[in-house]
Amino acid sequence: MSLRPEFNVGQRIRLLRERQGLSLRALAERCGLSTTAISQIERGDNSPTVSSLHQLAIALGVSITDLFQDERHAAMLIRPAERLRAEAGGVLMENLGLGLPYQQLEPFLVTLAPGAGNADQPVSHAGEEFVHCLEGAFDYCVADRLFSLEPGDSLLFEAVRPHYFHNPTDKPARFLLIFQAGGSGTLARRLHAETAHEAG
Template structure:
C-alpha cells in the first residue's frame, strides 16, 4: 500500500471575521443551511434549478437549507461547483475585508459534518487563493459515498489518527506527520478507519 512519509503588523491590520451578510453563528457554529440559501437566492436560483445543476435531489437541498441534515464534504463540493463558488463560501460571509487575519482558536468557526467537523482557517481574508481547512473525523467517518472532483490542487497533512485517502483508485494511509498533495481533478475521498478520532489540515488551491 503506497504511503507518503514526511518527517509585525499594527493592531488595525489584524482582523477576526464577523458574519454580516447572513445569520450570525452561535457558539462558533456555522449555519451551512442558511449560508446555502443565502448564496442560492443571491444568484436568483430556485432550489429545483440548483438541484438540476448540482445533480442532488431537491429534498436533499431542502433538508440542508432547513438545518434538518448535515451535508457531507462531497455534497458541499457538488453544490459549490454548481454555484460557482469555493467550498469555503459556506463558512464565511461575502466581501472579505482584510489582508491579514488573526484567528484565535477560541474564535474559530466550525460546521458539523455527518460524522465530524470542518473549520475554515482562512475566513475573512481578502483575495483568497488558498482555502485552509481543519477537518476532524469521527471513527469510521469519511468524505461521503461519492468521489470528490473539483478544479485545482489539494494538500493534506495528518495531525492525529490514521486517515485513508483514495486518489484516482490508489490508496494512501496517512499517519501523524504524513502529507499528500495531488491534482484535485482526480476523483478522491478520505475515510477514518480507526476506532478513534482523526484530524488533518486540508489546503485547497483552486
C-alpha cells in the same frame, strides 16, 4: 474582526440562491438535491453533508469557502472558538482561514470519525491538495495508490487525480487539508465527503 460562531451555512446558501434569482426548485434541478433537503439546510433544520455542500457550491457557481463566508465581516484572524464548521457522516470540517478578496488557498481542519470516509466516492478537481496528519491514522488513496498517514506525515498531490480518504481504525483522526486553485484561477470546489457508510 471575527466570524460569529453561530453563523449558519444555510443562511449563506439561501442568500446566494436569492441573489441569483433561483427558486428552490431551480437550485434543486441544478445540484441534484431535493427541494425539501435544500429548504431544511437553509433553515438550519438539517446539517448538510460535505458532499451536499460540494453539489450546492457547483450549482451556485462558487467555491466551498464561499459557503462559509459571512459577508458582514472581513475575517483575517480566526480563533478556535470562531471557526465555521460543517459536520455530517462522521466528517467534521472547520474552516481555518478566509476573508481575502481573491483567496487562492482553502485551509481546513478535518476530524474523521472511526470508519468514516468517502472510499465509495473518489473525487477530483483542479489544483493541488496538501494533507498533514495531526492525530490518529487514516488512509488517503490517490490514483489507486494507497497512502497510510500517521502523525507527522504529509501528502501533496495533483488534485485532478481521483482521490479519497478513509479512517479504517477505531480511533478518530485529525488532519490539515489545504486546497490550492488550479491554473484556471478557480478555487478547488470539491471537498470530500460523505462517509462511505453513514449510520442508519
